[in-house]
Amino acid sequence: MEKIKKMGLLGATALIGAGLAAMSEERIREFVNTRVKEGAISKEEGKVLVEDLVSETRKQRLDLEKNVVERLHNTLQTADKDLTNYADSIDEMKIRELEGELEKMKSLRKGDK
Numbered sequence: 001m002e003k004i005k006k007m008g009l010l011g012a013t014a015l016i017g018a019g020l021a022a023m024s025e026e027r028i029r030e031f032v033n034t035r036v037k038e039g040a041i042s043k044e045e046g047k048v049l050v051e052d053l054v055s056e057t058r059k060q061r062l063d064l065e066k067n068v069v070e071r072l073h074n075t076l077q078t079a080d081k082d083l084t085n086y087a088d089s090i091d092e093m094k095i096r097e098l099e100g101e102l103e104k105m106k107s108l109r110k111g112d113k
Helices: 002-038 045-113
Strands: none
Touching: 002 045
């Protein structure tokens, strides 16, 4: 159950990262538009700056998403191994329990003879 919570946190982190990247894209455009209006940079320079910064933001977002996917994959692999080990332990316990019941039944048969 703890691993499921961790996966939920990783998913939320991915969404937050994507949201922040989208927000920063809006803010980049707002910032550059403000600088163009103030005359600090030309409209053409602003356009190039926005494209460069937005491109870098998208690259960073993709890197974040790749990182999150890799971590989720690793977490799922670990969870799968843990579940397999848990299932094996349950199977072993059931076998021991059934062996115990079989021994009891054998003892009862010997007592009837």
